[in-house]
Amino acid sequence: xxxxxxxxxxxxxxxxxxxxxxxxxxxxxxxxxxxxxxxxxxxxxxxxxxxxxxxxxxxxxxxxxxxxxxxxxxxxxxxxxxxxxxxxxxxxxxxxxxxxxxxxxxxxxxxxxxxxxxxxxxxxxxxxxxxxxxxxxxxxxxxxxxxxxxxxxxxxxxxxxxxxxxxxxxxxxxxxxxxxxxxxxxxxxxxxxxxxxxxxxxxxxxxxxxxxxxxxxxxxxxxxxxxxxxxxxxxxxxxxxxxxxxxxxxxxxxxxxxxxxxxxxxxxxxxxxxxxxxxxxxxxxxxxxxxxxxxxxxxxxxxxxxxxxxxxxxxxxxxxxxxxxxxxx
Amino acid sequence: xxxxxxxxxxxxxxxxxxxxxxxxxxxxxxxxxxxxxxxxxxxxxxxxxxxxxxxxxxxxxxxxxxxxxxxxxxxxxxxxxxxxxxxxxxxxxxxxxxxxxxxxxxxxxxxxxxxxxxxxxxxxxxxxxxxxxxxxxxxxxxxxxxxxxxxxxxxxxxxxxxxxxxxxxxxxxxxxxxxxxxxxxxxxxxxxxxxxxxxxxxxxxxxxxxxxxxxxxxxxxxxxxxxxxxxxxxxxxxxxxxxxxxxxxxxxxxxxxxxxxxxxxxxxxxxxxxxxxxxxxxxxxxxxxxxxxxxxxxxxxxxxxxxxxxxxxxxxxxxxxxxxxxxxx
DNA sequence: CTGTTAGCGCCTTCAG
DNA sequence: CTGAAGGCGCTAACAG
Numbered sequence: 001x002x003x004x005x006x007x008x009x010x011x012x013x014x015x016x017x018x019x020x021x022x023x024x025x026x027x028x029x030x031x032x033x034x035x036x037x038x039x040x041x042x043x044x045x046x047x048x049x050x051x052x053x054x055x056x057x058x059x060x061x062x063x064x065x066x067x068x069x070x071x072x073x074x075x076x077x078x079x080x081x082x083x084x085x086x087x088x089x090x091x092x093x094x095x096x097x098x099x100x101x102x103x104x105x106x107x108x109x110x111x112x113x114x115x116x117x118x119x120x121x122x123x124x125x126x127x128x129x130x131x132x133x134x135x136x137x138x139x140x141x142x143x144x145x146x147x148x149x150x151x152x153x154x155x156x157x158x159x160x161x162x163x164x165x166x167x168x169x170x171x172x173x174x175x176x177x178x179x180x181x182x183x184x185x186x187x188x189x190x191x192x193x194x195x196x197x198x199x200x201x202x203x204x205x206x207x208x209x210x211x212x213x214x215x216x217x218x219x220x221x222x223x224x225x226x227x228x229x230x231x232x233x234x235x236x237x238x239x240x241x242x243x244x245x246x247x248x249x250x251x252x253x254x255x256x257x258x259x260x261x262x263x264x265x266x267x268x269x270x271x272x273x274x275x276x277x278x279x280x281x282x283x284x285x286x287x288x289x290x291x292x293x294x295x296x297x298x299x300x301x302x303x304x305x306x307x308x309x310x311x312x313x314x315x316x317x318x319x320x321x322x323x324x325x326x327x328x329x
Numbered sequence: 330x331x332x333x334x335x336x337x338x339x340x341x342x343x344x345x346x347x348x349x350x351x352x353x354x355x356x357x358x359x360x361x362x363x364x365x366x367x368x369x370x371x372x373x374x375x376x377x378x379x380x381x382x383x384x385x386x387x388x389x390x391x392x393x394x395x396x397x398x399x400x401x402x403x404x405x406x407x408x409x410x411x412x413x414x415x416x417x418x419x420x421x422x423x424x425x426x427x428x429x430x431x432x433x434x435x436x437x438x439x440x441x442x443x444x445x446x447x448x449x450x451x452x453x454x455x456x457x458x459x460x461x462x463x464x465x466x467x468x469x470x471x472x473x474x475x476x477x478x479x480x481x482x483x484x485x486x487x488x489x490x491x492x493x494x495x496x497x498x499x500x501x502x503x504x505x506x507x508x509x510x511x512x513x514x515x516x517x518x519x520x521x522x523x524x525x526x527x528x529x530x531x532x533x534x535x536x537x538x539x540x541x542x543x544x545x546x547x548x549x550x551x552x553x554x555x556x557x558x559x560x561x562x563x564x565x566x567x568x569x570x571x572x573x574x575x576x577x578x579x580x581x582x583x584x585x586x587x588x589x590x591x592x593x594x595x596x597x598x599x600x601x602x603x604x605x606x607x608x609x610x611x612x613x614x615x616x617x618x619x620x621x622x623x624x625x626x627x628x629x630x631x632x633x634x635x636x637x638x639x640x641x642x643x644x645x646x647x648x649x650x651x652x653x654x655x656x657x658x
Numbered sequence: 659c660t661g662t663t664a665g666c667g668c669c670t671t672c673a674g
Numbered sequence: 675c676t677g678a679a680g681g682c683g684c685t686a687a688c689a690g
Contacts, residue, residue, distance in 0.1 A: 001447050003683055014661045019685060027659055044440065046448040050388065051683035054379045054666050058685095068413055080405040083412075084397055084430065091433050096449070099428050101413065104420050111373060118330050119375040120425070252607070278581070279607040332667055343677040348669055356675055380667030383682050662689075667682105674677080 002043040010039035022047065049096065059121030061096040062147075062301055065137075067129040068101050077273050078290050082128050082151070085294030093302040098122065110139045114146075123147060124301045128294075133195040147304035149297045153197045160310045163297045167198045170286040171205030171270070175244045178268040178284045179213065184241035187215050190222030190229050190254065192246040202246050202270075216240075222250045229253030234261065243267045248276055248285060255281050331372040340368035351376065378425065388450030390425040391476075391630055394466075396458040397430050406602050407619050411457050411480070414623030422631045427451065439468045443475075452476060453630045457623075462524040476633035478626045482526045489639045492626045496527045499615045500534030500599070504573045507597040507613045508544065513570035516544050519551030519558050519583065521575040531575050531599075545569075551579045558582030563590065572596045577605055577614060584610050 004022075008015040013032055021028045021036040039045070053059035064086055066079055083099065090097045098120065105113055113136065117125070124147040130137050141148055141160055148160035156162050179187065189206050192199035203219065210217040218236060222229045222245065229250035234257050237243060243258075243265050245251040251269030258265055269276065272285040304310060333351075337344040342361055350357045350365040368374070382388035393415050395408055412428065419426045427449065434442055442465065446454070453476040459466050470477055470489055477489035485491050508516065518535050521528035532548065539546040547565060551558045551574065558579035563586050566572060572587075572594050574580040580598030587594055598605065598614040605614070633639060 001444070004685095005683080015683090016662080016685075017660055020660090023685085029659060032660080044444060046444040048383075048450075048683050049448050050379050050383045050450045051666090052685075054377075054383055054668090054682090055684040055686085057666070059379065068409070076405040076409040080397070080409060083428065087428060087430060088433070097427065098425070099412065099416060101416060104417070115330065115373060115375040119377050121377075121379045275604065275607055278604055280609065333669095334667080344668080345670075345678075346676055349676090352669080358675060361676080377667050380682090381669075383666090383684090384668040384670085386669095386682070660690085662687105664685100664687085666685085669680105669682085671680090672678090674675105 001048075002045050004045070004047065006043055007036065007039045007045050010043060011035040053121050059096065059123055060094070060305060061098060061120065061122045062090065062124035062126060062298070062305075063117060063120075063122045064097060064099045065105075065125055065127045065130075066099065066101060068103065077275065078271065079128070081290035082294040085291035086126060086298045089295045089298040089302075093298065095124075095298070095302065095305070105136070108136075110136050110143070113140060114143065117146060124149070124305055126294075126297050126301055127151065127153065130197070131193070131195040132197050132200075147301060147310075149301050149304070151293060151297050156310050158310050159304060161300045161304060163293060163300060164198075165286075165288060165293070167201035168205035168208070171202040171244075171246070172209050174268055174270065174284050174286050175206055175209050175242075176213075178244065178266055179209070179215065179242050181284075182242055182266045184266070185215060186240045186242070187217050188233075188236050188240040188243045189217060189219045190232055190243065190245045190250050191219055192222065192224045194221060196224070199246065206244060222246065222253075224250060226250060226253035226256075230257040233257035237261065237265055238263065241265070245269055247271060248273045251283060251285075252276070252279050252281060255279075255283075330377075331374050333374070333376065335372055336365065336368045336374050339372060340364040382450050388425065388452055389423070389634060390427060390449065390451045391419065391453035391455060391627075391634070392446060392449075392451045393426060393428045394434075394454055394456045394459075395428065395430060397432065406604065407600065408457070410619035411623040414620035415455060415627045418624045418627040418631075422627065424453075424627070424631065424634070434465070437465075439465050439472070442469060443472065446475060453478070453634055455623075455626050455630060456480065456482065459526075460522070460524040461526050461529075476630060476639075478630050478633070480622060480626050485639050487639050488633060490629045490633060492622060492629060493527075494615075494617060494622070496530035497534035497537070500531040500573075500575070501538050503597055503599065503613050503615050504535055504538050504571075505542075507573065507595055508538070508542065508571050510613075511571055511595045513595070514544060515569045515571070516546050517562075517565050517569040517572045518546060518548045519561055519572070519574045519579045520548055521551065521553045523550060525553075528575065535573060551575065551582075553579060555579060555582035555585075559586040562586035566590070566594055567592065570594070574598055576600060577602045580612060580614070581605070581608050581610060584608075584612075 004015050004018050008018045017032060018036050021033045066082060087097055126149045127137060128151045130150060130153045141155055144159050150162045152164045154162050191203055220232045222232055224247050226249045229245060230253035233254040237258060243254050245254055248269040248271045251267050254267050267283050269283050269285040271288050333344050333347050337347045346361060347365050350362045416426055455478045456466060457480045459479060459482050470484055473486060473488050479491045481493045483491050520532055549561045551561060553576050555578045558574060559582035562583040572583050574583055577598040577600045580596050583596050596612050598612050600617050601614040
């Protein structure tokens with residue numbers, strides 16, 4: 001590996017000049033810039049990130065904080081989409097990325113975590129699936145020591161932004177479609193974990209629908225759990241016309257229960273994960289593009305890292321009526 | 330963030346002494362070691378990885394090279410298991426990890442890739458799902474510039490190891506079980522992509538079985554593709570007693586086809602992914618513990634990074650007869 | 659516009 | 675066993 005020194009010698013200039021030329025500083029003449037670039041090509045020079053980060057105090061490293069829930073292994077798809085979206089746009093933006101699972105942080109205090117990040121040269125954090133009760137992350141955000149982008153959580157300040165779809169509206173529309181199609185008058189709603197931010201928004205959406213359409217509505221906490229959804233469906237489904245679930249996994253659980261009970265009720269899910277196709281389920285769902293959401297998050301991170309100020313972003317969400325489709329087509 | 334200097338001052342010793350104490354050098358007295366540790370605690374000192382890496386020329390960073398195939402989104406589970414296993418043991422071993430997708434390397438030459446890794450301070454690479462034809466990775470390994478652990482690929486040299494299950498034996502056993510249970514006399518085998526290393530080993534396994542049991546055997550390239558498996562099943566299944574697939578995804582494809590054809594043939598899969606349960610399929614599969622495999626890979630990487638020499642590791646594989654289980658249990 | 663000079667935070671000989 | 679000094683590769687004032 002050749003260093004900046006070699007380039008300088010080869011180009012017949014000083015190291016600092018090379019540095020400036022490479023980092024796009026304005027005060028470098030056309031000629032020298034060309035000379036430097038030639039030397040770089042010839043030597044196949046690639047700047048040492050570690051050194052550059054140490055020296056400039058700008059590592060440009062961002063941590064992807066994701067919450068792997070090992071309980072329901074079926075949602076890997078979402079996490080992979082998140083990862084893949086974030087990483088690919090990080091490459092474009094020449095940002096370094098480390099993946100960190102929530103479980104690695106468990107039991108550590110906020111300052112321990114902060115120190116850990118600092119010591120790793122991490123300046124930005126993208127948080128996926130943060131809970132409402134998560135005091136530690138909450139505080140990490142409040143400290144404002146890191147640029148943060150929170151996905152699906154409406155927390156913002158000078159240095160943190162949020163990226164999310166409009167969950168309330170999405171829940172409203174997908175539920176509305178299902179109810180209308182089936183002329184339902186009563187709805188059993190299986191909600192997410194009560195400490196999730198999205199849970200509240202989606203609840204608001206279904207409540208608005210119930211209000212507007214004069215539906216009778218029973219809300220039960222399904223905790224995003226397939227199992228729990230199944231149990232709740234067994235208990236309450238017979239008394240309601242339509243079942244609306246705050247996640248696909250719960251919808252699958254509800255479907256399973258209905259099959260066993262041998263009664264029919266229209267069910268609607270939410271995320272639109274591929275699994276649904278494999279499970280052979282047919283229902284309406286919002287079609288979330290998790291990859292895109294994550295790309296946006298990283299995009300926003302890039303802005304923040306370059307000194308942009310935090311703010312809230314709400315990208316347009318899109319609802320695609322999803323029918324049962326054989327995955328093979 | 331306090332630096333090593335602060336610690337030195339607080340402990341009343343020189344920076345170099347702190348460094349030695351912290352890095353477990355032998356020539357430091359018991360007392361000073363204690364003093365240093367106290368100072369570290371009090372100041373909540375966390376060494377700066379970037380600086381330490383730059384200075385020592387040992388970054389301890391390892392890249393996870395994974396091959397996300399966006400075509401069949403159903404195998405995210407495996408990749409997530411890989412990631413999660415590798416990352417969690419990397420944390421234990423205090424190794425820094427970056428996740429890199431194959432797609433990010435496409436079109437780049439070997440030396441470009443090598444430079445990229447070097448510039449990132451990457452010393453080790455764990456390769457998941459490398460193909461046989463992959464000249465670039467092949468050469469990267471041959472260069473011996475990086476410590477490498479190849480998962481499921483039997484490539485080794487002084488600085489690269491391999492971690493894998495015994496695919497031949499596994500294929501043999503799972504197929505054997507299925508054939509015996511159904512008293513089959515002929516087998517349709519849907520193999521994986523021809524350039525995959527594991528494909529050959531599994532083929533050898535099924536061939537051995539056919540030989541030993543005197544089965545008639547038809548082998549077709551299924552390319553690990555659900556769609557292709559489906560087509561092949563349509564074409565050939567009726568003439569054979571049992572269908573053996575080199576991957577779960579293909580097994581699902583085969584099952585789908587059989588359902589549509591409305592004929593019954595026992596099918597056996599391979600990996601044992603969770604999806605099978607959701608798809609409502611019942612069949613024998615090897616139960617691979619991808620997480621564990623990845624943990625072993627990282628373990629081995631740790632060894633290599635500490636100067637251990639490369640060699641081949643074949644952990645014991647375990648076969649668990651997997652029945653159809655409702656995921657809710 | 660270009661070169662000189664300090665560091666960034668840590669590790670590592672080499673004297674003491 | 676401990677401390678002083680040099681340097682890893684690069685950036686960032688500051689002079690020229």
